[in-house]
Amino acid sequence: MTEHAEAPHDRPDAGLSAIISERRRLTGLAYRLLGSLADAEDVVQETYARWYALSPARQEAIASPGAWLSKVASRICLDVLGSARARRERYVGEWIPEPVPEAGHWISGRPGAAPPDPADRVTLDESVSMAFLVVLESMTPAERVALVLHDVFRYPFAEIAEITGRTPAACRELASSARRRIRASGPPATPAARRATVVRGFRQAMEAGDVDALIGLLDPAAVLTADGGGVVKTALRPLEGGELIAHRCVEIARRVPGVTLLERTVNGQPGLIAQQHGRTVTVYAFDIADDRITRIWAIRNPNKLRPWTAL
Known part of the structure; x- marks a missing residue:
């Protein structure tokens, strides 16, 4: 200085x-x-x-x-x-x-x-x-x-x-x-390779609509937080509990057809993006401990998805 x-x-x-x-x-x-x-x-x-x-x-x-x-x-x-x-x-x-x-x-x-x-x-x-x-x-x-x-x-x-x-x-x-x-806030981050395996399993279970597989990947006390910013429809409060999250994810996947899940690096960690008609509509970030998902952040506010529009 x-x-x-x-x-x-x-x-x-x-x-x-x-x-x-x-x-x-x-x-x-x-x-x-x-x-x-x-x-x-x-x-x-x-x-x-x-x-x-x-x-x-x-x-x-x-x-x-x-x-x-x-x-x-x-x-x-x-x-x-x-x-x-x-x-x-x-x-x-x-x-x-x-x-x-x-x-x-x-x-x-x-x-x-x-x-x-x-x-x-x-x-x-x-x-x-x-x-x-x-x-x-x-x-x-x-x-x-x-x-x-x-x-x-x-x-x-x-x-x-x-x-x-x-x-x-x-x-x-x-x-x-x-x-x-x-x-x-929690234990140290799981190594990236293991995180990627868990996230890939989550994607595959979502695509298959396999509730039991999702429950097996989610920590029983897992929390899913969504951010729509009042611009798009999403849950206004966090969802708590692995079983509830698993059922809700499959329910949403069945209700909204034509969505493709892609594995991407999100903030330096393995994550997912959901695309509909070639446009990114959701970015998923995960926190993982002991090979189970403890937190999911689903960012849906389109104002926060500008860097993802070309991906």
Whole structure:
């Protein structure tokens, strides 16, 4: 975050360089903090607007444009998180983070950061998983920012303190509190290969209308949460219990013909999408423990399915 003057020939176009090299990483940062790709894109646009509002001399005085952009984006996200809670209280039905396709381009790490510490609690794929994002929703904005910036993007607490307006010690405690919430949310994620096998079994059982097979794949205490946003019809409250979920899934499949289930990577984890007439109408994300499905998130709000329209 240090700023100092540099000779113009050292960085001929700092603004252009920042846009080319930082946009995807900033989008990944804002998405993890907000759980909404649309909101993340808005944050990045506002961040660049503030960059270009600086005079050329002011831009040249910033030693690390990437660090400056990250700091500004994080502060904007804090403001957005403060208002998002009120907006989501007015949301029709359950609010689920916006699902994203293949997670490989959700770049992690601050500019110039050291390699990940083996002790880091959150891996790259875990940091965009639906289960992780849902737990983030239960945190305060400050906890969320402290955890994501430190454990995922490897920012030191001194820099996080600049962003949040708190002390480094307070930020360290916020991150610790956030980790306790994650640990309390359930066991570690099942390896991807085993998750894929379970999800494939779920798809096959759904296609066959095999209630017993679905019951065998679902944890007895499984929960299915759907998000239609008041735009499309869906359950407004979570369904609880593996047997109830199995019967409801088969009932819906029989009532809505012409739906094709496809296996896709959803937020870095094996998932499914449902397509009707070539259009993605539902994205399914799963949480799995001991080879059984414990949580299903069914995102049906078409406003959250924009990244899936071409898949």
